[in-house]
Amino acid sequence: MEEIEKKSELPWVEKYRPKFIKEMAKPVAKVNRQKVDLIDELIKFIKNFKKESKEKAVLLEGPPGIGKTSVIYAIANDLNMQVIETNASDTRTQKSLKRKLDEASKSRDMIDFIFKSKNKIILIDEIDGIYGVSDKGAIPTVLEIMINSEFPIVMIANEYKRSLNQIYKKVRKFEVQPLSEEAVIKILEKILKRENINDFKPKDLISIAQKNNGDLRASINDLQGLMQGGRSAESLKNLDELQRDTSEVIFSLIRSLFTEVKTLIDAKRLLDKSDVDYDLLYRWVNENLPKYINLNDELVDAFENISTADQIFGRIRKYQNWALLPYFFDLFGGGVSLAKKRSYTPKFVKTTFPEIISSRIGTDKLSLAKKIEDVYEISSIEATRTVIPFLKLLSSKSIKMKKEISDWLQLDSKEKQILKK
């Protein structure tokens, strides 16, 4: 009891981290596309591990928050072993890795020997985070440690990385699958029961689980956010309602950006206040900009700024250089709204959703494009660009031709409609 009270400050994710296997949602994994029981296989690997055994390490790969790290700690607890962990927050240069893992992996030191203390598991978490200059030489070191290790090594990664090819060759890779929605909901219910919360709506749990795509950690975080945000019935407005009024928020935000903002600091404050995804927000600005600014010279200034902002955003994404983010905000916020000087804004402007134009073929045209692809032996993209306009033109000239074309391609009524337009 005392322990739980002490723990009440902890985030629920830590508080309810499973200690033993039996508390866990059983993760499923695939090895070479065959489903296997991850826990069984891991226990087998760890129990059968000897210094002479060939298999020194395994790799778990899967999305975040599905219990990869937890499963190792739970197994260690069950088998009464100690986990030596290194993760991406440590700098993993050759030297530091070697120091840390060598000690753990080779020398059973005197104290160990005397007290016959716990066996160890070496856990290299976030191995796909090894890259760049700061982690130089880490991969060869890992490989070397693998050969000489006296303890089983478990590596954890989120995604395939080409730079890890050396490692993939040497280890068995378990692809851990995301948890099912039902499994997530079950755990969320369990937590609510332990927290003595009864006045929740089952619908909330479902939407939390759906939103997070099998990421249990994110789900628990969301649950805590929802439940501890005050448990009154009012504050428990369900999640879709929260999502619904974001567009309202954007509408008013765009309006004030163009009509109220007078200085750069105003613009910055306005954008800071909103928690709209900025990825989307600058597209909104782009869409609605010409409605508030209608003089060509001011338009040029505004678009120059938002285009630079777009460029910067691309670079941020590409090089993961988030230090550039302030420029991005200033340019598409203040840079755009302050370009407006003499333009007259009508009293009522209808703010519209950003239009997303992709170069992918729309579903309406796809079946027709596929048919043309087969007959003409050209790609479906080319079909929409050259052949469909031509067929349209041809069939508009005479009814006889229209019939011949539709007989030839065996068109259904929907596809005929496209040619009519």
Next chain:
Amino acid sequence: MTINSPVWSVKYIPKTLSEICGREQIKFQLKEYISKKNFPHLLLTGYHGVGKTNIAKCFAKEFLGGSYESNLKTLFADVPISKEERKQAGIRSTFSTGMIGSRAGKKRYIHPFLDIKVKPFVQIKAIGEIPFKILIVKNFETLGQFQQGFRRLMETYGSNCRIILITSKISAIIDPIISRCQILFIPPVEYKNFSDFIEIVLKKEKIKINEPALRVLYKYSEGQLNKAIDILQLSAMISTNINSEVLFEVINSDSDKKIKELLKPILKGDFSAVRTQLRKIRREFNYSAQEIYKQLLDEIIKFPFSKSIKIQYINYIADADFRSIDGQDDDIQLSNLISKMCLLSEKF
């Protein structure tokens, strides 16, 4: 299917190497390959629409003889991945962790083109009494950095499968690929061969065209037989005796002119009109921003502006194209470009 087609360009498409219009040098070389029963990886290059793919196909069919159906495959490098292929690729997908924000933990796909479309074909042994299979890849340059994946493939499976790459932009092909291929440049059709070919169509369809009109047709179609036959068919629906007037009437309604129509509102300086129209075009023809830039450039060069204004416009287009490399949203870069163009036309 092709012979009964009401569309002439499909009906009269050459079906064997000897039927192909002109280009004797290329035909001779390919026939040599057929008689020797061996050829290196090929890279066919030439302007858009000159018939590279058809030459490759006719050659492959004749080379493989009767067993071509199971040993020949044509792939389009620029076609977006379908849902089923996406599903297949999903098995090998990974989850991104590198990004923060809304993208974190979302699925990310490895380019499935090589894995799903190319590898299964090249790995399986050829069926029948032929030395190897043939794989044709169209628009190869659109693979971009994934061209790298091809070079190992070409070496590893080269003995089992020869690859014919087709591209209209040889400068976009990486050096290692070029060094592994025999390069064939397919020139446009010459006027003499062109008129011979059209003559066959005219005879079979029982229509007539006079000499000046035929010259106009040749010039306008830039040696692209497909396009010429399409125009011919449209003209034939107006009159069976085609002269230049009929031809011009058809050419003026040609769908290729859509981008040119943009210039009108640009010259008026009407930004919103341009943007609306541009978006409409992009939606209808699924153009990427790069393709729009290219077409705009072509139109600007042809248009009777003064030299300095042309240069200014070209400058704007170049700048926008450059910015699109880094940018995330093509619409923003295009809007920026047209706003500048509108302002410039306001000034003169």
